[in-house]
Amino acid sequence: MQRESSRLIDLGFRFSAIILALLFTTLVLLVAGAPPIEAFRHIILGSVGSVGKISDVLVAWVPLLLATAGLLVTFSAGLWNIGIEGQITLGAIFTTGALRALQASSLPPAASIAVAVLAGAVGGALWALLAGALKTYGGVNEIFGGLGLDFVATALTLWLIFGPWKRPGVGSMSGTEPFDVTLWLPLFPGLRLSPWALVIGLGGIVVVYLLLQGTYFGLKLKAVGRNHRAAFLSGIPTSRYMMLSFLICGSLAGLAGAVQVTAVYHRLIPSISSGYGWLGLLVSMLVNFQVVPAAFVAFFFAALNIGSIQLPIVLKLDSTLSGVLQGSLVLFVLAMEGARRRLVRLREG
């Protein structure tokens, strides 16, 4: 009985957090002088209004899902892998590099793509290990080490696009020369979605689910995250576990970058990571680091991103409204969770 009622209270707090976030976003729309209902309607229609739109949402869902899956692993170890944006970018760079090297070879296209996707995972993993090494062996907080590496990754991308990999003639912000259609991951007919990308994305989240829920490794990793010192004293090699969690997260982030290149843009562009790393951090926080809900929330966030593309087209508003809604949602959920705990403490104490 007691349990039942506390569960209801829990749900009530979560629900009110969602209402508050919607109210806040409505207020922001009113301040901007825009019709709120109309704006929400366009976001919904723009994300799930047709098969084409839903497939576009899934195109955004895959890299977000991969980034989130990776972050759940580093969060389990108690680490804030803010370097994930750079890890996605490095994945994209390695994939582009591999495709460039292989496009002239006699390798069948399918094999070239497979090698390039794996190269992406390696690129992301290397970048993550660098952040991990700075943290474990250099004492640099992973937030700042990761951010530094994000900036380096951006600089590297720009250098490649304007330098060695520039388009014939002059380099431009539109990116490198697009690859031949044979080097694209095959798409569903008439859609922008690749079934292979979906397989990679779902594979990533399933692997992370099994890893965290069903293995000793996952259990020990959580022990490191919960209480670093106790884990160390009980004989878990904490540094190695932290490095492994970076390795796994970086590989998944690298795969996200590889998907962006092979299935979405077919070239390297300056903002290839599209902010999916940041968004993955928000998703992870919103679901309190649970794997299964993360997949659904990632879909919801991807839908908001795709739906809000309609705003500049139809209502002359900026599409960053999705960021306002996503951010305020996480903020209110965190705040309401704090308020709920405070209430529980007051009742008990």
Added chain:
Amino acid sequence: MDLAAIIIGLAGVMATAAPVIFATVGETLSERSGVINLSVNGTIILSAMTSFAVAVSTESLFLGFVAGMIVGALVALIVAFTSLTLHQSQVAVGFVLTLTTASLAYFLGNPIMGLSGPRVRSLPLPLLSEIPILGPLFFQHTPLVYLSYLLIAGAWFWIFKTRPGLMLQGVGERPAAAFARGGNVRRLRYFYTILGGALVGLAGPTYSLGVKAGWKGTISGLDGIGWIALALTIFGGWDPLRAALGAYLFALLQWLGLVLQPSLPGIPSQVLQVAPFPLMILTLLLVTIGNADWVSRTLAGLPEDARRLVTRGLRSLYVSPPAGLGTPFEKE
């Protein structure tokens, strides 16, 4: 390049460092009291947009600056309330806020993009600005740059030389002891977090109504500055003087990037513009590597003289955060 051009360039460095100093000193005060405000990057962007909008619509520079500081204080209030009163993770809340405030700025700032607005004029100080070399370097600036000088000295004096400053250090280092000495830990943390936030909010208009006048949305060039300010807070070892030194170093690197561009044709200009960011953050490695176990283990194996030398070198760079940083305090 002749001397006059170098002086003009270095004077520019003093001016571009001013907003970074506001943000860094603000964050230093907040973290000294034990609260990490990770929202700096977004706060600067939102306060830059808001103050520009207010200054354009009211035609008052003063109101613009006030608006920027209010924005900074409000965001800091959210950080303080969710962490100090609701006991949520400071890092989580700050990170969410840094993204949300930036989105909010780009969304609400859309209609005022590219408008022309007022700009703070420079005010050469009488007599001082006449001094050769030093005058043009330090004393022919906007009042904001003079304010940045005062803030560095004032914050340093406040933290290390006054009684309330001692209490501030205590609240951050040993909150329980500060409480036993009659300090209201929570109230002081609220106070310094909001004050620090207001200073971060001052950085925004210093850009949008000063050194990078106007609002240009995502290409305003403000994204990243807040992260630099957070890194400089650590680099500075939570000491305003050393942090300001870092801010000048960062501004100098940015200027060098511009100056060196023509002589380095192999490197695209986009790369040189972002180069100072990773450089600044990787300097953190230098000041924190002394924490790592393997360093002390390696040092133990060195011959006596060499070890003493390296240890002294590392220790002069080494910084350690306030012991109570990021941890909640509950009076029993």
